Amino acid sequence: MSKEWESKIKDFISKIEKENLTTFFAATHPKYSTSVFRFTKEPTHVALPYVWKYKLAKERLLELAEILPPEEAERRNINFVNPGLKQYFPAIAAATLPTLRGGIQMLKPGERAYTHRHTANAFRFVLEAPQDGAYTIVEGHKLPMRPGDVILTPNWTWHDHHNEGNTYAIWFDGLDVITAYWLGGVFYQDFSDINVEKYQKITNTSEDVMAKYLGVKPTFESLPSHLPSSDNPLFYYPYSLIRNSLVRLAEKGKGDPYYGVELEYINPTNGSPAFPTMSLKIRLIKGRDELKPIRRTENRVFVVFEGSGTFEIEGQKYVVEPYDVIAIPSWKKYSIRNDTSDNLIIFSYSDEPVFKALGFMREKREE
Incomplete structure (x- = not known):
């Protein structure tokens, strides 16, 4: 021209x-x-693969705890911000990946975080906790917080956190609030906005939840009327049961060459993912095993729980240890290697259900 x-x-x-x-x-x-x-011929994105070391994040969280008392903050946490997304998202969004937020939250002994609810779906993956005394209340259900436990706080459920133990309680928070924010679907409410008290009452236990929904479903009971019908009623997945399943399956083989021995947390009422917008999974990679490289159209965050290993993402290697957080944007090639003779157990969550609902889900297995 x-x-x-x-x-x-x-x-x-x-x-x-x-x-x-x-x-x-x-x-x-x-x-x-x-x-x-x-x-583009293949998916591209401004989000970057990134690894946050737990040692540094915890150090900053403890530092914050000395400055910020719980009564001065809605929640005391450190969020993981993807450096590739900083210029596209307001600070309040704190995007770990394009649709997801992740961070760690802490309560000191004797502290509690007041009751609130929001339309964003969220979960708690417990990292460190006292043997007894730390718990979350979800819709009146008192759910213990022990290392490895997963606790759901689905869309519009009342929830609060308590630590009556003698050590810190630290957990990983995962939310779909980035999706909700950009769609214009964020609603929030404090319990005290419509009640005299700041905290909800305990009406049920974790045993009640498990009895109702672990492999069975009551025919005479439905969700409270203020909750969406899509909410998962199984708020609690104890790690003791999950780990037992992983180990038993691993005894029979290595699992899938690209995923290892992997389990998905599901909604027991219909077999769907734990949330309509987020898939929660946990995998075990046996000692010295290496998974083959793969690409998937999903934004996935991994949290190492047991063992240590190496993530290779688009040719870049990252050595990871317990509680380190790894963000992998859509269609980035990655593989995982277990560097020790012990099992490597990694929790993860992603926006896979969104990609599937939109017909965008793709997978490419490589050698």
Whole structure:
């Protein structure tokens, strides 16, 4: 094209951008576009693969605990922010991946975090806790917090946290709040907004939850009317049961060459993922085993729980230890190696259900 044409098209693009308009040509052409968006042959994204070391995150959390008392904060936590997403998301969103937030939260002995609820789905994966005394209450159900336990706080469920033990309670928080934020679906409410008290009452136990939904479903009971029908009623997945299942399956073989021995936390009422927007999984990789590289259209966050190993993401290697957090954006090639003779157990969550619902789910297994 002539220089005159190039000058005209640049002037036109500059003019309509000031008017908050654009054209397909201006938005996608590699020479004239000022946007990061492109139609690409394979998925690309500005989010970066990233590893947060637990040692540093915990150090900052303990430092914050000396400065910020729980009564001055809704929740005392340290969130994991993807460096590739900082310029696209407001600070409140604190995006770990394009649709997901992750962070660690802590209560000192004797502390509690007051009751609230929100439309964003969330879960707690317990990292460190006293032998007894730490618990979360979800819709009146008192659920113990022990290392490895997963506790759900689905859409619009009342929940609060307590530590009556003698050591810190630290857990990983995972939420789909980034999805809810950009869709315009975030609602929030404190218990004290509609009640005199700041805390809900205990009406049930973890045993009640397990009795109702572990392999069976009551025919005479439904969710409270204020909860969406899509909510998972099984709020509690004790690690003792999950680990036992992993180990038993591992005794029979190595599992899938790309996933190892992997289990998914499900909604027992319909067999679907734990949340409509998030899939929660846990995998075991046997001693010295190495999983083959894979690409998937999902944004996944891993949390190492037992053992140590190496993640290789797009050719870059990361040595990881217990409680380290690994973010892998959609379609990034990765593999995992167990560097020890002991089992490597890794928890993870992703937006896989969203990709499946939209028909975007793809997987590419590599050698």
